[in-house]
Amino acid sequence: MSRTARWRRAIFVTLLLATSTALAADEEYRFEASEFARTPYEIGGYAEAEPQYFRLNPGSAGYNLTYPDGAPGSVHGITGTLELYGKYTVDIASVRFRAHSDVERYNTGNDENNKLYEGVFSLRPNPGFTVEAGKQAFQWGKGYAQTFVGFVQRPKDPDDPGLAREGYTVANADLIRNFEGPLQTVALTPVILPVNSNVNSDYGSFGHTNFAAKLYLLYRDTDIDFMYLSKGSRPARFGLDFSRNLATNFEIHGEWAHIWNAQTSIVDSTGKVTMQVGSPTNYMGGLRYLSERDTTYIVEYYHNGAGYNEEQIGDFYGFVDRIFGQVPPGPPNALQSALNLYQGGYGRPFAMRNYLYAQASQKEPFNILYFTPSVTTMVNLDDHSFQVFPELLYTGVKNLELRLRYFFVVGGTGTDFGEKPNSRRLDLRMRYYF
């Protein structure tokens, strides 16, 4: 036997010995599938407490319109949340729900919310065909912080994009087909969304039965979606998105959407409101990259063609300044108009044209187990104001998640983030899953 062969044999024998030695120590591992037998029903959820502290930004447009009667220098208190989900299945039929309740206790006031986020009846006669009816929360689009193609869903909170959101009452179907070859999957999701004073009343104008659809393709290892919303409660729109892994640690994604005859309320600095009609195009591109040091980077660029330009947003801030430059603020109809505009568009996230969203998160730095710090920023590329929030996440206790975040905004008077109601924010979320 050659020296190399003897060496290899020695390695192999060592490996076998190591294997058999460890085998003896394996008695502690026990696992029986029967312990996880399925039941027709399932229920779960989480309970959460979140103390929060906001340092307000007096004089900003957001502050004046959020607290028109004035407020202390800071807002602090706690929000308690209970979210329950459940499902009951019999043969081809199932019912599922997700219910959300929260209680807010703050120095500026108290509030309570109870909402059924989802409640869906589903029939699946075969694996390739499902029909559903009820309140359903769709999640179309590929963007992490925001999506331009979520035509039948509520917008994300960019400060917490992973949160479950309330759905709309719809009837929908799902048709799936698989193929051999470069086109591997085709799935069609048609949706009917009625809007009247009792159903989906916050979706858009009443008296319409809206039709939307999403066509999904898995083509040459790329996810591709095409979305459409018919003209009705909202203007007609068409969109598409894609995502693809370019390497074992690198993913790219993007969205594109076009809206026909979209109406936007524009106000000048005197308070005169005009309705502008246009057909904007929105798009985004993003990537996710995992480095060798276990750092995950997410970067996204958003172009909101339907957003306000610097002059338009400046006019709005000027209008608000004029109202609050008087004592008492007024006149009342102008204040109400400003409030409506703020809630309708000027005060929403991504209100302007160009944004950058970036996040870097590090898995278990300094060998601190189950600990993931991250830092996220959202930059308005038009006026260069921005928001940053470092975050510390700990998941070392079974079913318990602890998250500490500190937000701060950087931006002068008349800028997007400089006119937000808060300049600083600290929150600690303690969530227990059951």
Place this chain on the structure above:
Amino acid sequence: MRTLLFLLLGCFLALPVAAAVDGTQILQKVDRNLEPESYESYRKLIDIQPDGSSKDYVLYTMKKGRDKIVALFLAPASDKGRVTLRIGDNMWLYIPDVGKPIRITSLQSVTGSIFNNADILRVDYTAEYNVEGVEEHPDAYVLSLKAKTGEVAYDKLRMWVDKQQLLPATIECYAASGLLIKTLHFKDVKDFGGGIKRPATLETDSPLHKGYKSVMLWSGLKKAAFPDEIFTLNYLPRIEDLRK
């Protein structure tokens, strides 16, 4: 002339040895001995930390063909309902709260353990690797495997295969740079019924994560047939319905 004769004789003697050991056939048998081409199973993943503390995950898994696999998290409660899907080199994670599948990559780990997504959603070795070489030892074959594409998690594998059972005993996983990323130890060969006899335990350690260990345990592994439609993004929220 004598040299030429020796060379010819050497080639003649070497031929039967080379013909007797077909690495690709061995790897195909390893694939089928580990699992039927289409199966369902339950797995427990245990991450053991240097201080002895551990975290467990339980997954229900369905596989069809050589490269379609889906896994549903049954425990712990914080991860319940999550689903991971793999079709070839494509991987996705569905989180019920987020409500939409997001693309994940093979080197990430949905559990945060030494097992990465490629380990948790492992497809047939023959689907991802070519056999570059095989060594025959008294008790084992040692296969040298090379990834078919750059999208495979490990560029090279060295697989020790038990000669009698044609099951893997140890696999060393290497990056393209030649760096040893981790070692997989297959243990505790068990009869699952239905002609399936395979290791019920897989342990892994990594020189990159000294002191850490991850363990995968199998139970309820059996042949099963599934429609193609369940291996799609649209089906992920309903995967639980397929459990018996």
